[in-house]
Amino acid sequence: MRVSVIIPTHNEAQSIARVLADLPADIVTEVLVVDSNSTDGTPEIASKMGARVLHEPRRGYGRACLTGLAGASSPDVVVFLDGDYSDRPDELPLLLAPIIDDRADITLGSRLGKQSVHGALPWHAALGNRLAAVLIRLLYGLRISDLGPFRAGRADVLRQLELQENTYGWAVEIILKGTLAGFRIVEVPVSYYPRIGKSKISGTLRGTVGAAWFILFLILRYSFRDRRAGMPRPA
Numbered sequence: 001m002r003v004s005v006i007i008p009t010h011n012e013a014q015s016i017a018r019v020l021a022d023l024p025a026d027i028v029t030e031v032l033v034v035d036s037n038s039t040d041g042t043p044e045i046a047s048k049m050g051a052r053v054l055h056e057p058r059r060g061y062g063r064a065c066l067t068g069l070a071g072a073s074s075p076d077v078v079v080f081l082d083g084d085y086s087d088r089p090d091e092l093p094l095l096l097a098p099i100i101d102d103r104a105d106i107t108l109g110s111r112l113g114k115q116s117v118h119g120a121l122p123w124h125a126a127l128g129n130r131l132a133a134v135l136i137r138l139l140y141g142l143r144i145s146d147l148g149p150f151r152a153g154r155a156d157v158l159r160q161l162e163l164q165e166n167t168y169g170w171a172v173e174i175i176l177k178g179t180l181a182g183f184r185i186v187e188v189p190v191s192y193y194p195r196i197g198k199s200k201i202s203g204t205l206r207g208t209v210g211a212a213w214f215i216l217f218l219i220l221r222y223s224f225r226d227r228r229a230g231m232p233r234p235a
């Protein structure tokens with residue numbers, strides 16, 4: 001099975017080496033670091049450590065993930081992982097297991113389990129993610145607790161979803177479109193630690209407001225759209 005790992009980065013020189021070093025080499029086929037204009041040497045470190053670096057000058061978390069997805073070399077499974085060492089790359093098998101066992105098409109790492117360090121997820125992000133998860137349960141019937149960034153999916157499924165969110169909407173688009181299309185989404189508890197280096201999203205006002213708006217808007221929009229028209233079901 002070919003496993004491609006996609007890591008979006010913007011100035012993560014303090015952490016990227018640790019993230020790459022902890023990826024289980026026997027499972028991972030290729031690592032793509034999708035970097036946006038880092039000025040601290042992140043891409044150089046990544047490429048020295050054997051990652052393929054894709055330069056994506058247009059900012060946006062979702063954009064970086066989409067660029068990585070488009071650039072991956074015929075993967076069977078694609079894994080998304082942040083470059084700040086909040087997630088633990090050696091837990092990747094936890095995300096792959098349900099897909100390998102054919103119990104899931106998409107897996108989501110939940111940061112709200114006991115193994116996460118208390119406070120690693122800022123309180124407003126923990127609350128916002130929980131609220132989003134409750135709304136998703138109510139409107140879509142999917143039982144999840146979090147919208148964590150450490151996640152995996154079958155490559156053919158991700159392609160079929162025609163993902164397009166360039167910024168904060170990335171966090172929910174896979175989940176909403178995936179569940180409406182009838183794919184199996186399974187949540188797996190993962191660890192979560194305080195990030196190394198400076199926050200780009202949750203720790204900023206712009207990131208917090210942007211994420212809250214996009215996530216709420218998309219949860220409502222896809223729900224209304226589905227009620228009106230219905231979404232295509234998987235073949």
Ligand SMILES: Nc1nc2c(ncn2[C@@H]2O[C@H](COP(=O)(O)OP(=O)(O)OP(=O)(O)O)[C@@H](O)[C@H]2O)c(=O)[nH]1
Pocket residue numbers: 007008009010011012034035036056058059060061064082083084086121122195198199200201202203
């Ligand atoms: N390529 C690219 N990567 C980005 C961009 N914005 C953020 N990232 C990366 O995306 C990942 C998630 O960003 P974080 O700053 O950790 O966001 P967060 O996890 O919500 O916030 P923290 O709680 O501070 O960790 C990190 O690896 C960032 O370097 C961007 O515009 N382009």
Ligand SMILES: [Mg+2]
Pocket residue numbers: 082084086195
């Ligand atoms: Mg982070």
